[in-house]
Amino acid sequence: MKRRTLIGAVVATIALTVSATASLAADWPKRPINLVVPYKAGGGTDAYARAISAAAEGVLDVPVVVVNKPGSGGLNGANSVVGARPDGYTMMMTSGGSFLLSTMTRDTKIDALESFQFVAQVGQLRTSLMVPKDSPFQSVQDVIDAAKANPGSLRWAHSGRGGFHHVGGLGFLANNDIEAQDVPFKGGGPTRAALIGSQADFGFLGVQQLAGFEEQLRALAVNSQDRDTIMKDVPAFGELGIPFAAVSSPVIVFAPKDTPAEVVAAMEAALAEISAKPEFAELLASRGTGPVYQNGADAKAGLTAMKADAAPLVEGLSK
Amino acid sequence: MEIFPAMLSVITDPTLLFAIVLAAAVGMIVGATPGLTASAAIAMLLPITFYMPPLFALAFLYVIGKSGRYGGSIAAILFNTPGTAASAATQIDGYPLARAGKAGKAMKVATISSIIGDLMGDILLVVGVGFIAAIALKLGPPETFAIYFAAFVVIGSVIGSSITKGLASAILGILIAMIGLDPISSEERYTFGSFDLSNGIGLVPLMIGVFVLGEVFAQMESRRKATGDVEENESEGDGNSLTWDEYKPCLPHALRGGFIGAGIGVLPGLGSAIAAFISYGEGKRRAKNPEKWGKGALEGVAAPESANNAVSGPSMAPLLTLGIPGSTIGAILLGVFLIHGIQVGPTLFLTDKELVYQLFACGMLGILAYGFIGYFGATQVAKLILKIPTNVLYPLIFLTAFVASYSARGSMFDVTVMTVAGFGGWLMRKYDFKIAACVISFVLAKGAEETFRQSLLMSDGGALIFVERPVALGFLLLGVVAIALRVRGIMKERKLQGGLGDA
Numbered sequence: 159m160k161r162r163t164l165i166g167a168v169v170a171t172i173a174l175t176v177s178a179t180a181s182l183a184a185d186w187p188k189r190p191i192n193l194v195v196p197y198k199a200g201g202g203t204d205a206y207a208r209a210i211s212a213a214a215e216g217v218l219d220v221p222v223v224v225v226n227k228p229g230s231g232g233l234n235g236a237n238s239v240v241g242a243r244p245d246g247y248t249m250m251m252t253s254g255g256s257f258l259l260s261t262m263t264r265d266t267k268i269d270a271l272e273s274f275q276f277v278a279q280v281g282q283l284r285t286s287l288m289v290p291k292d293s294p295f296q297s298v299q300d301v302i303d304a305a306k307a308n309p310g311s312l313r314w315a316h317s318g319r320g321g322f323h324h325v326g327g328l329g330f331l332a333n334n335d336i337e338a339q340d341v342p343f344k345g346g347g348p349t350r351a352a353l354i355g356s357q358a359d360f361g362f363l364g365v366q367q368l369a370g371f372e373e374q375l376r377a378l379a380v381n382s383q384d385r386d387t388i389m390k391d392v393p394a395f396g397e398l399g400i401p402f403a404a405v406s407s408p409v410i411v412f413a414p415k416d417t418p419a420e421v422v423a424a425m426e427a428a429l430a431e432i433s434a435k436p437e438f439a440e441l442l443a444s445r446g447t448g449p450v451y452q453n454g455a456d457a458k459a460g461l462t463a464m465k466a467d468a469a470p471l472v473e474g475l476s477k
Numbered sequence: 478m479e480i481f482p483a484m485l486s487v488i489t490d491p492t493l494l495f496a497i498v499l500a501a502a503v504g505m506i507v508g509a510t511p512g513l514t515a516s517a518a519i520a521m522l523l524p525i526t527f528y529m530p531p532l533f534a535l536a537f538l539y540v541i542g543k544s545g546r547y548g549g550s551i552a553a554i555l556f557n558t559p560g561t562a563a564s565a566a567t568q569i570d571g572y573p574l575a576r577a578g579k580a581g582k583a584m585k586v587a588t589i590s591s592i593i594g595d596l597m598g599d600i601l602l603v604v605g606v607g608f609i610a611a612i613a614l615k616l617g618p619p620e621t622f623a624i625y626f627a628a629f630v631v632i633g634s635v636i637g638s639s640i641t642k643g644l645a646s647a648i649l650g651i652l653i654a655m656i657g658l659d660p661i662s663s664e665e666r667y668t669f670g671s672f673d674l675s676n677g678i679g680l681v682p683l684m685i686g687v688f689v690l691g692e693v694f695a696q697m698e699s700r701r702k703a704t705g706d707v708e709e710n711e712s713e714g715d716g717n718s719l720t721w722d723e724y725k726p727c728l729p730h731a732l733r734g735g736f737i738g739a740g741i742g743v744l745p746g747l748g749s750a751i752a753a754f755i756s757y758g759e760g761k762r763r764a765k766n767p768e769k770w771g772k773g774a775l776e777g778v779a780a781p782e783s784a785n786n787a788v789s790g791p792s793m794a795p796l797l798t799l800g801i802p803g804s805t806i807g808a809i810l811l812g813v814f815l816i817h818g819i820q821v822g823p824t825l826f827l828t829d830k831e832l833v834y835q836l837f838a839c840g841m842l843g844i845l846a847y848g849f850i851g852y853f854g855a856t857q858v859a860k861l862i863l864k865i866p867t868n869v870l871y872p873l874i875f876l877t878a879f880v881a882s883y884s885a886r887g888s889m890f891d892v893t894v895m896t897v898a899g900f901g902g903w904l905m906r907k908y909d910f911k912i913a914a915c916v917i918s919f920v921l922a923k924g925a926e927e928t929f930r931q932s933l934l935m936s937d938g939g940a941l942i943f944v945e946r947p948v949a950l951g952f953l954l955l956g957v958v959a960i961a962l963r964v965r966g967i968m969k970e971r972k973l974q975g976g977l978g979d980a
Contacts, residue, residue, distance in 0.1 A: 198808055208812070230658075230676045231663070320663045341935055351801050370821065370825075444815050
């Protein structure tokens with residue numbers, strides 16, 4: 159049963175303005191769009207997908223269904239989407255940085271930059287340097303000094319080797335010419351708990367993980383040139399003048415390679431509209447994240463630049 | 478005591494009460510249906526709850542999780558299919574009881590024990606939520622490893638009479654657990670270049686394979702030998718009723734299981750399957766009739782059932798205060814909190830205290846609801862199922878094994894794993910290897926390896942870290958003492974047997 163609403167017509171109009179040959183796009187979407195999230199329900203990327211799904215009402219006249227396909231560090235879901243029918247009804251939303259890194263370090267045919275079409279970026283996850291509240295380290299410089307005084311004596315926690323937190327941490331160590339032993343934990347929650355319990359001297363974890371834990375943890379710096387748009391109180395490596403590797407994780411929607419350009423453009427326009435809605439920002443705010451929209455071409459350029467930055471760091475990691 | 482006003486406000490809200498009863502029924506049905514799990518049901522119902530008020534949504538999903546865990550025992554007893562990973566220990570004694578026509582009795586024991594365990598866990602949660610969170614924080618990798626070590630030793634009692642075959646089965650389980658990504662370096666191990674194997678072997682398909690398919694194969698073989706002699710599930714007149722005298726010996730096992738489960742629940746990540754097996758192993762070790770365990774002892778149902786339900790309550794403490802989910806259901810609940818704009822963390826009890834205690838109250842009412850439905854409803858179901866002749870029931874079980882292994886993760890590869898594990902399970906039965914020991918080692922090995930290697934990274938490869946940290950040392954000593962006691966026990970047994978000749 160096809161339900162043509164006024165809003166549906168609006169979407170079609172937007173699609174018309176974006177694309178010259180809009181006949182196909184005007185016909186899309188006719189049935190629910192499956193948005194594959196290659197991680198478990200309840201995670202950071204999943205939250206973005208669910209927020210998109212909730213805020214899509216009124217923008218797209220079909221529901222956006224979130225499908226979780228976890229496993230193999232996000233490659234399981236990517237594998238299922240890369241071979242899906244390119245009709246615009248199966249797309250993937252993933253943490254771009256983790257996805258890029260796992261295709262670089264794991265033995266897979268998928269190329270993060272080439273195997274899919276970039277639809278749009280809707281969010282940004284950044285890693286940050288944190289210490290327990292009772293830690294003697296008050297600034298990033300304290301950490302660097304301690305590591306230089308006793309090379310290899312410090313322990314740092316992250317949420318798994320090959321992830322963007324780990325590579326971000328490696329970039330910080332390499333660029334500042336210091337050594338420290340990493341201790342991998344499974345996922346963001348356990349890493350945060352381990353750091354609160356002082357199982358490590360410092361850690362690299364998502365800056366949004368600080369939300370609600372300000373009394374237990376101290377974020378010394380966020381791993382980027384400028385401050386995060388939501389966690390505004392945390393200084394950035396860039397402003398502190400401390401060298402770092404520009405590794406982050408843009409939350410990107412990908413479509414199978416052969417999806418018609420009109421459909422991709424229509425989805426891009428819809429995502430632009432959805433991520434500008436206040437409901438979307440509200441749904442994300444409690445998690446310490448927010449909307450960061452970029453069109454498909456810009457998202458691809460960003461990820462390409464990150465690949466160049468990360469390549470020397472992941473060289474030693476397994477293939 | 479914030480729980481009492483919270484309880485009052487929940488009881489006086491009829492729509493909320495209705496939601497709790499509905500959730501209890503839904504959870505039981507999905508838990509009891511092989512192929513559906515509570516976590517899958519929660520994930521499916523999650524989008525609906527976006528449109529509900531927060532308490533309503535959370536209570537609905539939380540109670541489904543609780544009663545689903547209980548519902549798993551029904552499938553374990555009736556079909557020998559673990560409805561959830563947690564009920565694998567229940568089927569060891571539950572299924573033999575069902576075969577002996579005592580399914581109703583077993584299900585009533587499971588129901589009562591679940592209620593006892595679940596309530597014990599919830600009471601601990603309500604009384605000591607802050608305290609539990611503090612403990613969870615203090616336990617780093619060395620402490621967690623020491624707990625895994627002690628758990629390994631305690632459940633060693635399910636290894637059985639042949640130590641060599643028991644150990645071989647355990648090692649097999651450990652080897653299977655090694656398949657996939659290395660927990661520390663993320664390198665691939667034993668994957669032979671296969672992408673599917675790099676994801677590791679799933680617990681659900683493995684269990685369904687060795688327990689269910691293996692059993693079906695074994696039954697097929699034994700039936701062909703006994704030509705034409707069709708084994709019927711005979712139903713005794715008193716098979717479905719339960720008297721106080723029958724439950725009395727189960728009570729200490731249920732209580733001990735409750736303590737074990739609640740203790741395990743405090744530690745994020747260990748999970749209810751481990752709690753159930755530890756409780757089963759510890760119960761068997763202390764039982765007055767250990768020879769009956771595994772062949773249909775009611776106590777063998779009580780011990781694991783109360784333990785796996787007792788995990789539910791305390792595991793909410795690390796979830797709510799530290800944001801560490803102890804299970805899939807926990808991870809989804811975490812998402813629900815955040816979707817409704819409630820910030821999980823140490824400040825939750827300052828900002829949303831009322832909501833949290835109301836949720837706990839809903840949980841307790843949910844336990845009573847599923848207990849009531851289960852105690853009176855399950856027997857009827859059991860009667861119905863037992864009317865089905867075995868030549869219809871076995872093909873049905875065979876079919877559900879395939880559906881169940883596929884639907885858990887929507888993966889055809891899992892069906893392959895299940896089939897291979899089925900043949901493995903059949904061979905292990907045939908040559909008297911211990912399937913339970915294999916599965917438990919599989920469950921424990923991953924976490925034990927991860928925490929062991931994390932500890933060594935923390936200490937620069939030095940083993941002293943396990944001795945220097947008092948909590949870790951304590952659990953290691955506990956394990957060593959348990960080994961010593963077991964060795965002494967075996968020596969005594971040998972002597973006794975020697976004296977009696979080859980009796």
